[in-house]
Amino acid sequence: MKLLKKSNFHGGIHPADGSDKILSNQQPIRILNPETVEISMKQSAGSVCKAIVKEGDQVSLGQLIAESSGFGSANIHASISGKVTEIRKTKDEQSNEVEVVVIQSSENMVDHTTSKTMAYQNRILDISGITKEEIITSMKEGGLIGLGGAGFPTHVKYETPKPIKYVLINAAECEPYLTCDHRLMLEYGYEILNGIQLLIKAAGAKMAYLCLEDNKEDAANHLQQLLEGQDLPVELVLLHTKYPQGGERQLVDAVIKKEIPAGSLPADIGVIINNVGTAKAMADIMFTKTPLIARCITVTGKVKNPGNFYVPIGTPYATLIHEAGGFTTKNNRVIIGGPMTGNSIMIGGELTHLEGSVSKTSSGLLVLEDYSLIESPCIRCGECERVCPAGLAPFKIDFAAIEDNINLCEKLYATECISCGSCSYVCPANRELAYRITVAKTEIFNLRREKGGKR
Amino acid sequence: MQLKNAEQLHDISPHLRIQRKTRDIMQDVCIALLPALLGAIYFFGIRSLLMVLVAVISCVLSEYLWQKMRKSQITAFDFSAVVTGILLAYNFPVTTPIWIIVVSSIFSIIVVKQFFGGIGNNFANPALMGRAFVMFLWPASIAGYITTYQNTPDAVSSATVLNMLNSGKEIPYSLWDMFIGNIPGAIGETSALLLLIGFAYLCYRKVVNIGAALAYIISVLAMTFIFGNDGLFTGNILVNLFSGGLILGACFMITDYPSVAPRVKITIAVIAGIITGAIRVWGLLPEGVCFGILFANCLSGLVDTVIKPHIYGVGLKK
Numbered sequence: 217m218k219l220l221k222k223s224n225f226h227g228g229i230h231p232a233d234g235s236d237k238i239l240s241n242q243q244p245i246r247i248l249n250p251e252t253v254e255i256s257m258k259q260s261a262g263s264v265c266k267a268i269v270k271e272g273d274q275v276s277l278g279q280l281i282a283e284s285s286g287f288g289s290a291n292i293h294a295s296i297s298g299k300v301t302e303i304r305k306t307k308d309e310q311s312n313e314v315e316v317v318v319i320q321s322s323e324n325m326v327d328h329t330t331s332k333t334m335a336y337q338n339r340i341l342d343i344s345g346i347t348k349e350e351i352i353t354s355m356k357e358g359g360l361i362g363l364g365g366a367g368f369p370t371h372v373k374y375e376t377p378k379p380i381k382y383v384l385i386n387a388a389e390c391e392p393y394l395t396c397d398h399r400l401m402l403e404y405g406y407e408i409l410n411g412i413q414l415l416i417k418a419a420g421a422k423m424a425y426l427c428l429e430d431n432k433e434d435a436a437n438h439l440q441q442l443l444e445g446q447d448l449p450v451e452l453v454l455l456h457t458k459y460p461q462g463g464e465r466q467l468v469d470a471v472i473k474k475e476i477p478a479g480s481l482p483a484d485i486g487v488i489i490n491n492v493g494t495a496k497a498m499a500d501i502m503f504t505k506t507p508l509i510a511r512c513i514t515v516t517g518k519v520k521n522p523g524n525f526y527v528p529i530g531t532p533y534a535t536l537i538h539e540a541g542g543f544t545t546k547n548n549r550v551i552i553g554g555p556m557t558g559n560s561i562m563i564g565g566e567l568t569h570l571e572g573s574v575s576k577t578s579s580g581l582l583v584l585e586d587y588s589l590i591e592s593p594c595i596r597c598g599e600c601e602r603v604c605p606a607g608l609a610p611f612k613i614d615f616a617a618i619e620d621n622i623n624l625c626e627k628l629y630a631t632e633c634i635s636c637g638s639c640s641y642v643c644p645a646n647r648e649l650a651y652r653i654t655v656a657k658t659e660i661f662n663l664r665r666e667k668g669g670k671r
Numbered sequence: 672m673q674l675k676n677a678e679q680l681h682d683i684s685p686h687l688r689i690q691r692k693t694r695d696i697m698q699d700v701c702i703a704l705l706p707a708l709l710g711a712i713y714f715f716g717i718r719s720l721l722m723v724l725v726a727v728i729s730c731v732l733s734e735y736l737w738q739k740m741r742k743s744q745i746t747a748f749d750f751s752a753v754v755t756g757i758l759l760a761y762n763f764p765v766t767t768p769i770w771i772i773v774v775s776s777i778f779s780i781i782v783v784k785q786f787f788g789g790i791g792n793n794f795a796n797p798a799l800m801g802r803a804f805v806m807f808l809w810p811a812s813i814a815g816y817i818t819t820y821q822n823t824p825d826a827v828s829s830a831t832v833l834n835m836l837n838s839g840k841e842i843p844y845s846l847w848d849m850f851i852g853n854i855p856g857a858i859g860e861t862s863a864l865l866l867l868i869g870f871a872y873l874c875y876r877k878v879v880n881i882g883a884a885l886a887y888i889i890s891v892l893a894m895t896f897i898f899g900n901d902g903l904f905t906g907n908i909l910v911n912l913f914s915g916g917l918i919l920g921a922c923f924m925i926t927d928y929p930s931v932a933p934r935v936k937i938t939i940a941v942i943a944g945i946i947t948g949a950i951r952v953w954g955l956l957p958e959g960v961c962f963g964i965l966f967a968n969c970l971s972g973l974v975d976t977v978i979k980p981h982i983y984g985v986g987l988k989k
Binding site for chain 2: 476551557596605608609637652656
């Protein structure tokens with residue numbers, strides 16, 4: 217196992233002491249089959265699809281229910297068999313209309329995950345009979361998107377004309393509290409390794425690095441054992457436990473020791489990055505011929521029994537919290553994703569009021585104690601600048617954004633912000649730096665698009 | 672650009688925040704300054720405590736009244752004015768009239784801090800500006816240095832060590848006396864030992880970075896050693912280190928947040944060190960810490976613009 221103790225990326229923080237992950241990283245993944253699923257037609261940011269089923273239709277597991285609507289979106293499939301009881305319309309954060317397909321499961325439910333009887337779940341397969349095109353086609357048809365959080369369609373990454381040298385499998389899981397990738401590696405090792413094999417082939421790459429933080433040494437040892445004696449071009453890389461180690465750019469910096477030029481994609485320097493969950497899903501899609509219909513999600517924080525759940529896409533969040541024993545605090549703040557970049561969907565409400573359902577990108581369902589902050593003036597301590605992984609001066613961009621000086625924001629490279637939230641975390645004056653810089657960044661991109669220039 | 676207002680920001684990520692807030696940082700600085708206050712009382716008598724109290728109360732009160740008057744957010748009780756008050760009093764000898772302390776406190780807070788936008792926006796260290804203000808208007812009022820109660824039974828007026836050094840006189844104090852602070856000088860600056868104890872606490876609490884303080888001390892010592900009284904490379908390093916306000920300046924003034932751009936702290940500290948050394952060697956004043964640091968404070972913005980940061984991925988070939 218390769219140990220990358222010294223290599224590092226600039227900045228970064230240690231937002232938690234490890235007690236957050238212990239809540240759920242010892243619990244085996246529980247498989248859940250809900251009676252109803254509510255599949256949103258928006259599975260990742262900026263990609264709203266249109267349902268192709270009607271109310272009253274019978275659908276079977278894996279049936280296509282929405283087609284990719286363009287560059288940033290992927291196919292959506294029924295995650296359980298049953299009857300479409302309702303097509304509900306909701307609004308997303310940008311107040312776009314989003315359809316939600318509600319499916320009530322039929323009596324004879326197909327259990328899609330419990331037993332490990334397939335060959336790819338128990339050993340490393342020979343994939344010489346599978347062509348690169350076949351893999352990319354199955355990604356595309358199986359609706360595979362990045363399961364790490366950004367949710368970019370995977371096949372788009374692999375259709376790049378650029379020569380790819382390395383595939384980086386991102387298992388850093390640097391967000392505090394989340395442990396779903398950790399558990400996946402411990403329990404679905406062969407699926408992951410077979411998936412990685414397929415990804416290497418799809419990319420035409422030389423090898424893959426599986427990168428994890430050193431707080432997951434047990435997972436690294438386990439995978440190392442599976443790799444023992446196998447002729448697989450996969451190397452494990454153990455990295456510092458530091459947030460945002462799993463950021464795409466930071467990971468490339470730490471592992472390949474190269475920076476991705478501003479405005480470029482990792483493919484431009486010959487790298488494709490995928491989440492470890494995506495690798496597992498790849499193998500599932502390829503070898504079971506079922507599209508992406510389930511994922512692992514961490515339910516943790518202020519709930520009675522924190523743990524990881526393997527659930528169909530569309531499982532209501534309320535069902536998950538219920539399964540985890542319910543809230544342990546009234547003053548709750550429910551967050552989708554990790555605590556650093558996740559969105560809060562409910563504050564201080566009852567479980568019955570919790571809306572929303574698991575999407576392909578939901579990696580965590582986190583309940584924290586709610587708090588209020590009052591912003592006070594910046595004291596120029598420079599902490600934000602010290603921890604910024606992009607090397608920016610967040611407090612300066614913050615001032616420029618408050619003054620609505622978009623030109624200055626651009627000069628200070630607000631566009632290079634990765635929105636990791638490290639600056640807001642360390643700010644002793646509670647300033648919402650990351651929020652305002654992200655707004656400025658989006659604004660700059662919008663202006664550039666209007667001018668007709670490229671990103 | 673559409674920004675949310677304060678009420679709408681409640682659910683903004685990240686949902687984890689560091690526990691240490693502005694107030695905690697300022698409290699830490701106050702705690703770090705306490706040992707030196709005890710030293711001041713021991714060496715110069717209870718009047719030192721009175722001076723510090725007067726300065727602190729004037730600072731906090733003037734900040735509070737100003738913010739009340741301007742109807743702005745009241746931050747007077749976040750301990751930053753307390754820090755300014757303590758540092759200001761530390762810069763004066765024990766004979767300083769009380770009204771001088773009040774006037775300079777008001778000047779520090781209102782003119783240097785609030786005129787430029789309050790906490791975080793002062794271009795220079797308010798305490799040092801307060802001292803400089805008095806030095807220009809009432810120089811005689813802060814020139815009455817006396818010996819400590821531990822040296823002579825009755826405190827008598829005396830020149831400071833740096834004065835003696837500059838005029839080539841024999842220095843009647845041992846290095847140990849200079850280290851623990853048993854010498855004439857401003858109340859808070861004499862005891863290197865107690866200041867360093869406080870500074871160690873600040874470093875331990877990660878409030879300040881030791882780099883800037885070291886850079887400042889080393890560059891002052893290098894300057895004074897190279898251009899010594901008896902020709903090149905003859906300066907007295909230890910006397911220069913433990914006399915005057917060098918340790919106080921290095922530990923608590925050059926490390927002040929707003930007056931030095933965070934990214935270029937070390938560079939600014941070196942510039943401040945060179946100027947301080949130059950004033951000590953060639954200047955009319957025996958002591959250069961105050962003006963050395965103020966001068967560097969003024970250059971901070973320029974240096975921050977000249978030295979470009981490395982931004983991830985910027986400037987690389989696509």
